[in-house]
Every structure is written in structure tokens, then in C-alpha cells.
Amino acid sequence: MELNYHSIEALLNAAKENNCRLSQLVLTQQAEQMELPEQEIYEKMRQNYQVMASCIQPGSAPDLKSTSGLTGGDAYRMRTAVEQGKNLTGPLLGGALYRALAVSELNASMGRIVAAPTAGSCGIVPAAVLTMQEQYKLTERECVMSLFTASAVGMVIANNASLAGAQGGCQAECGSASAMAAAAIVELAGGAPDMIGSAIATALKNILGLVCDPVAGLVEIPCIKRNASGVAGAFVAAELALAGIRSAIPADEVIWSMKKVGDVMPAALKETAEGGLAATPTGKMLHGQVFGE
């Protein structure tokens, strides 16, 4: 099957022409490319989804601490607020926030996660899909399939821009994850292909230019909370798109601009821990606290 991952527009056109979900096209094409039965590819993705789900419980434990000792326990705080019905924005957004924190905090404590697309942004896609499953009583199959759509979006970004913070800043990691999650949410909500395109564009536009400035060079501050905002941004983008709001700038052009923005971003703001929050007095103090300087 002819399906390449160089443009979002081409992917969505293929879904329209075949009158089927993008995820099904991607699964079929990937099975052909990897010379394996569709069932085997699906099963591998299902296992990844199960690993994602298995992160939530340990990631939101009250006594969780990262290896550096800087973070841990915030997913528990958010989860408690949601479960007691005390959070401001209800179970959907609240649920997504605590799950994103849980996966990300588990990563920082040397837990087992799925890079999605990176370890630094590993909480966003799982939080989106797991929360959709819980809130809308979706089947596991629908959720696993939506991960093929999310992956296809990630491949287009990888082919045209970058998924690495060291190359493109946080927009390349949490931004890409947010766009991938937005596409998955729209598909799970039954949105049309054009809505997926608008959601991808909006999610990326809203995080465009975000720098990668980890305190002490560790995947913790501000990465963990950016996973929470990344999934919130995915829901914002999906909600707008599902209401029929179109992105004025098409997704492929947003990806192009993300590449250009990343190219001109100074090295101090690309994972070197020399600028941004890492260079603040508190950021430097925390660095000293961890590494004893």
C-alpha cells in the first residue's frame, strides 16, 4: 500500500479516499513494511499500551521519589484531588493531568515506561488515551488503534522536523507528544480526518517555541509539569477541532515552522541546562543540591 509519512495532508487524504480511520491504514501499511501479520503488529502495540497503563498506579504512589530526590508525589496530590471530586476542571481534565504526572514521575524514579516519542515526554500520549478510555468507556481495541494514528503523526514530525529536545527544544518533545495525543483523542471521539489535521496544528501552534531547559540536566524540572500541560493542550486542540474550528495554518506548515524555530533556537535552550529555568538562582541551587557542588 502506498502510504508515506512525509505529510499530514497526504495521510489524511488517504484516510478520506479509503473512507476509513487513519489508524487502520497505518496498521496495514506497517504490517506490509515490517513483513509481519497485522495481528502481530497490533499485539505489540497492545503490549505497549499495557505498559503505559501499568505506569499509573506506581507513578501516583504517595511516597514516590525520583533518583535525584528533586521530584515525586505530585501525581498523588493531583489524583487525590480528582478522586475526592475537589478539582476545578472535573474528572476528564483532572484525570489526564494526574496520569501525565504519574507516568512522567515514574520515569524520573527509574520506572518502566514507553518512550512516547521520548522519555522526557512519555506521559502525554498515555494520559490522553487512558483518560479517554475511562471517561468514554472505550474498548481496548479502539485505544490501541488510536496509538497507530499518534505514531503516524510522530513519524511525519520526525521526517520534517525533530523529536529531540537537543535539536528542537521542548516543542520537539512535549510539542510533538501533544500533537500526537490530540490526533489520538480526535480519532477516539469519532472526528473526521480534517478535524485530526486541525487538532495536530493547534496543539503544535500552542507550544511552538518552547525551550528545553532542564534543571541540573535532569528529566524532572520542568519536564514533569510540561507533560501535564502537554496533555491539557492536546485536549484543548481536540475540543476546538471537534467543534469544527479549523486551524488557519495547516498542520504541515506548522511542523515546518517548528523546524525553523528549532534551528534558530540558541544551544543554551536546547537541553544543555545552560539557559532558561536551569539558569535561575533556584535552578542552580537545586543543581548544587543534587550534585553536591
Next chain:
Amino acid sequence: MNVFDILGPVMIGPSSSHTAGAARIGLVTRALLGKTPVKAHIFLHGSFAKTYKGHGTDKALVAGILGMQTDDERIRFSLDVAKREGLEIQIETGELEDAHPNTAEITLTAEDGEKVSLRGSSIGGGNILITRVNGMEVSLTGQNPALIVLHKDAPGTIAAVTEIMAEYGANICSFHLAREAKGGLAVMTIESDSCLGPDLNEKINQLENIYSSTLLERV
């Protein structure tokens, strides 16, 4: 690229280069020793030296030395596992010349005194490059089955080794040679697309001018 390069791999956090890559460097060292180590000396350079405590790079390297894979949940507790299994660990930090920022030098000692030392770098996304074995320059990724052949620098030695590989239908995808001096100790590192069995390795070990040939499976 496929969907599992985007959603995947399943790994132990927090960083593919500082954790997954480090574990793989440990795994290669263990595979080269080919037996249980009782002592591990680890020298960390660059970003590995500066951030290993926060990233758990030490735990990941030790986990690899203990034979744990990159998605093994025991990586977090590997230092305790090492203690229980009687593996003595020394960690030192400092500067190496001409080394990638994420580099470790590991020396393992087995109970019978046999030693192997290696220099490996974590070059991004969990990928690694082994650049030295026992002080000699090599080039190994660990992504393919490989042979590390210590031999006397003598005419016909390379041909004899590659002839055996041809006989077994093993296609070579990377070949690297280094020697101390003309006619002295030399090392070949050969990576292959196909699985290299113990039979092939045994045959190479019996060749003239070969000191040792070590088979390294894909890690």
C-alpha cells in the same frame, strides 16, 4: 522508521542516553568477559561523570554488567543486587581524552583473574558505540552479532578469518582493524548481519596467529 520507533521502546527511565545506553554498555562488557564478574571498575567521563547520580547511570551500568536488559525493572535496585551477588564495584570520575561526553570505561575481573576492559559511549536514543577493548581501538555498536579477534599481525590472517565467515554464509556489515605495531598484536572487530554460531567462532579460534576470538551476540 516504524511506529515502534515513535511509541517505544519500553525502557527504564529517566533518559535513553543516560540509562538505556548505559545499561547496554554494561551488557556488552559482560558479554565480552563471557563469565560472571566478581569485580567491576567503572570510570565515568563528561556528562556521565557530572550527572550520573541524578540519572542513575551508575545503576544502569551495573545492571548491564549483571546481565539485566534495558527494560528490566530491577535496574533501580542493581547496586543492591550487585552486593547480594558478590560483585564488588568501584566508581571513579574524571576526564578522558578524545571521548564522547557520555563515556564510560569499564574493567571487569572474573573469579579466575581473567579481565576485560572496554570504553563505550552512549551516542543518543539508547544507541552505543564501543571504541576500545583492552586498550585497542575498535568500533562496535552492539546492534549486530560481532566477533572480536585478537591476533598476530601476519599476512593472510584476515583472509583466513573472513574465509570461515564466508563458508558459514555470514555477511559482514562492518570491519575494523587496529594493531599495536607491524607484526605485533592486532584486533579485528567484525559485525555481521546474520547470527554467528559458536561453531564458527571455535573454528576461528583454531586458526594460526589467532590469540582469541570472542563472539558477541546482539545486545
